[in-house]
Amino acid sequence: MKKIFIMIMLILVTVISIVSMSGCYVSKNAASKSGAQLWAENCNRCHNAPGPGEFSDANWDIVGTHMQVRANISKTEINKIMDFMKSANN
């Protein structure tokens, strides 16, 4: 009984570390990346990434502020991503 419990705990710890290591991956070298690249690297970390044009420009501003906090990315990064998201609206 005790062995099974220890086995389950070991498996859980392994799974949780693998999931959290990939989930916490934050893109590096933001300055040299395009909005599309940053979007692909960040916006599907926690949910399916919404596509460009799915929201109005005004709504993207709100989503951007919200998701910058959630994703813990810089102002530069979110600005690039939001320019990309709005590019389909014109």
Ligand code: HEC
């Ligand atoms: C760290 C996890 C995480 C990352 C990374 C993330 N999101 Fe989210 N997102 C959430 C959560 C959680 C919600 C649900 C609303 C809430 O509770 O904040 C959400 C909701 C949303 C919504 C619904 C509208 C809203 O504002 O609630 C949109 C659109 C969205 N995310 C877009 C994005 C975009 C674009 C990016 C990339 C810049 C992104 N998300 C990155 C966690 C994340």
